Structures are given as structure tokens and as C-alpha cells.
């Protein structure tokens with residue numbers, strides 16, 4: 093039978109580790125975003141050698157499951173550090189915190205998805221506006237910052253919101269490398285109490301609420317940005 | 329001469345689009361360029377303000393000589409700040425109001441103060457009878473209104489030359505008149521203009537010189553009467569009679 097007492101009792105315990113999920117998601121998104129901007133610049137400017145590497149990197153990450161990527165970083169990074177140590181670099185190999193590994197793995201994953209999203213937002217800005225901007229005497233940089241980028245950002249935000257929420261949900265597998273976040277806590281409490289539905293329902297509710305809150309935040313952000321960019325609520 | 333082009337050449341892959349254009353433009357002159365589709369008219373305008381880079385050619389603007397195949401960044405910026413362009417599809421900034429579309433170039437291209445830029449932009453909007461639309465965004469304006477703002481955006485910069493690339497081609501027929509009227513006013517104020525157009529009546533009425541352009545070359549040029557009524561070249565005659573059938 094469903095033990096509502098157990099569910100109620102477990103809820104605050106699971107909720108108490110929700111910050112781990114949120115912090116991991118936010119940091120990975122920020123780092124991923126920075127890397128994504130670099131990827132976009134390299135690819136859009138068609139930088140020699142780097143552009144094809146970036147393209148390969150993106151399709152590689154988008155073509156493989158995140159859990160595999162996480163294990164590759166989890167087992168690969170320490171070995172890389174050992175190799176670097178043998179090569180004479182001063183790296184500490186033991187005690188790489190799992191959180192650091194998760195942040196790295198999810199940053200790589202986010203960077204690929206975000207870079208594609210930025211690129212599509214960029215391509216949906218009519219390039220002829222850029223040409224018009226330089227013909228009125230703006231420098232190429234000014235034309236980008238005044239005309240292209242504000243429209244790019246407005247196109248990008250809705251997509252970015254989706255990516256961020258997907259990432260929150262994707263972090264539900266990091267218990268595999270020993271991080272105690274929402275899912276891990278639910279697992280632990282279930283195995284102690286031998287009650288499963290209760291704790292996973294708790295986790296479900298917590299995920300729904302977190303995702304809903306962030307979706308709302310992004311909606312408000314998007315509305316504000318649209319108002320500042322186009323002064324309208326409707327689409328471009 | 330205000331502007332002189334010598335031997336302007338441009339190739340896209342194996343497509344020789346401009347085959348050595350020579351063109352000299354006097355201060356205050358209004359030049360209409362006519363010619364068949366694909367003959368390189370747009371490409372020529374785009375090379376003049378370096379939206380494309382030529383394969384060969386020199387440009388002399390206000391006594392400054394520029395190698396069109398290898399302009400420096402300063403030369404590109406300098407040239408653009410002495411010219412302005414009006415596009416077939418208006419290309420207004422979608423994230424800016426009508427007024428901002430016009431003031432943007434003054435502030436960020438010519439380093440004018442915001443106040444001065446807004447005063448000049450308001451006056452330019454008034455000249456195209458659209459001051460009441462100053463806070464509208466491009467998406468809220470008709471094609472004709474957008475194009476007149478495009479013209480105000482170009483002329484407010486007080487450019488030596490305004491380049492027009494088929495400014496009325498994308499417009500509904502009933503909107504063409506208002507745009508042509510604004511262009512005529514501009515010509516009467518002495519603005520130097522190079523206008524690529526299919527509006528033969530405008531060319532006849534306003535242009536000091538009509539140039540017939542085909543296959544990347546200037547085939548024939550002269551006064552509107554010369555070119556329209558006494559075309560010397562068989563290619564021009566064919567083009568004009570084909571057009572006459574269309575209209």
C-alpha cells in the first residue's frame with residue numbers, strides 16, 4: 093500500500109539536496125554557454141582547423157548519450173591527469189571530486205546544444221540588416237552589438253530556456269558517479285525503507301516544481317527582453 | 329568629378345559579372361541605371377560601398393583614390409560615411425523604431441550626440457511625411473512607409489552620394505508613387521544619386537543621365553531623350569521594346 097506518511101517524511105529530506113541539482117545545472121550551463129560562444133565564433137568565422145574540429149565536437153556530443161559522456165569524463169579525466177603528471181606537470185590525481193567531474197561533463201554537453209541554439213538564433217536574424225548598418229557608417233562591431241545581437245538574443249532565449257530545463261532533468265543520472273542530488277536521495281531513502289513509489293513521487297514533484305519555477309523565470313525574462321528589443325509581445 | 333570608377337571588375341566563381349566598368353559622377357547629378365535582370369546592377373552598387381570586394385578597379389571619391397580590390401578598413405569606413413544606400417527590401421533595423429532607424433547612423437556612424445541625432449532624425453522623418461510614425465517599429469509599417477524611412481535613414485547622413493537599388497520594386501503598385509515623389513524631392517534639392525530602377529517614367533522625368541547596363545558592361549548612356557527615344561545600340565532597342573510590351 094502507498095505509505096503517505098513515508099512520502100511526507102521523505103519529502104523534506106529529498107528537497108534538502110535539491111540545491112545540488114540546481115547548482116550543478118546552473119554552473120554547467122554558465123560554463124557551457126561560455127564554451128558555446130567560442131564555438132559559435134570559431135564556426136561562424138570559419139576559423140582554419142578549429143572550425144571543423146568544433147563541428148565534429150558538436151556532432152559527437154549531440155550524437156551520444158550524456159551518461160556515456162559522463163563516464164568517459166569520470167574515468168578518462170583521472171587517467172589524463174596521470175598522463176600529464178608523467179609528462180612532468182604538477183597535477184593531483186586522487187580525490188577529484190565527483191561534483192567537478194559532473195560539472196565538466198555537463199558543461200561539455202551543454203556547450204554543444206547551446207552553440208547550435210545560438211547559431212540558429214543568429215541565422216534567423218536577417219543578414220541584410222547588418223549590411224544596412226555598415227552602410228550607415230557603423231563599424232562591423234557596432235553593427236553586431238546594436239543591430240544583430242539584440243535580435244539574436246530575443247530569438248535565443250526561448251530555446252535556451254528549454255535547454256536549461258532539459259539539463260536539469262538530465263542531471264538525474266549523476267547519482268551514478270556518487271553525487272547525492274534529488275534522484276540519489278530518493279534512491280537511498282527507498283532502499284532504507286523498502287518503499288519506492290513514495291520517494292520517487294516526491295522526486296517527481298520536486299522536479300516538476302523546479303522546472304516550473306525556471307520556466308516561469310525564463311518567460312518573464314523573455315517578455316522583458318522582447319519588450320526592450322521590439323516593444324511588442326508578439327513575435328518579430 | 330565627385331566619384332570616378334575605373335575598370336571595375338567582379339567575378340563570382342566563373343561568372344564574370346562586372347567586366348570593367350568606367351563611370352564618372354558629377355556633384356548633384358542624378359543617374360538612372362536600367363538594364364536586364366542579372367546584368368550586374370546590384371553587384372556594381374554593392375562594390376561601390378564595399379559590401380562586396382571587387383577583383384580590380386579604382387575608385388576616386390572626393391579626390392581620394394582607393395584600390396577597390398584591396399581597400400583598407402579605414403577606406404571602407406570612410407567611403408561608407410560619405411555614401412548611403414537604399415535597398416530593394418528596405419532592410420530597416422527590426423529592433424529599432426522609425427526614429428531610431430534614422431538616428432542610429434548619426435549616433436554610431438557619425439558620433440553625433442543623441443539629442444542632435446534625434447532632432448535631425450525628426451526633421452528627416454518630417455520630410456518624408458512620417459513624423460507621426462516615429463515610435464512605430466518596421467513590422468507596424470507598410471512597405472511604402474518602410475522604404476520612405478529607408479530613404480530618410482540614408483539622406484539624414486548628408487551623404488555625398490545616395491545609392492538606390494530598385495527602391496520601388498518590392499512595393500505594391502499603389503505605394504510606388506509616394507516613394508518616387510520623395511526621391512524626386514531629394515533630386516530637386518541637389519542630392520547626387522545613382523538609382524538602379526525599372527521605373528522608366530522616373531528615369532525620364534528625374535535623371536540627368538540614363539545608363540543602359542547589360543552583361544556587366546555599360547552599353548549606352550546619355551540623356552533620357554537620347555537613350556529612350558534614340559537608342560544607338562541594338563541591345564538597348566531590344567530591351568526597351570521588351571519593356572514597352574510589359575507596361
Ligand SMILES: Nc1ncnc2c1ncn2[C@@H]1O[C@H](COP(=O)(O)OP(=O)(O)OP(=O)(O)O)[C@@H](O)[C@H]1O
Nearest residue numbers: 340343345363364365366367368369370371372494
Ligand atoms: N553573392 C553572389 N554570389 C554569387 N553570384 C552572385 C552573387 N551576387 C550576384 N551574383 C550573380 O551576379 C549576377 C548579377 O547579379 P546582380 O544581382 O548584380 O544583377 P542585377 O542586375 O541587379 O539583377 P536584377 O535586376 O534582377 O536585380 C547574377 O548572375 C547573379 O547570379
Ligand SMILES: [Mg+2]
Nearest residue numbers: 369370371494
Ligand atoms: Mg539587382
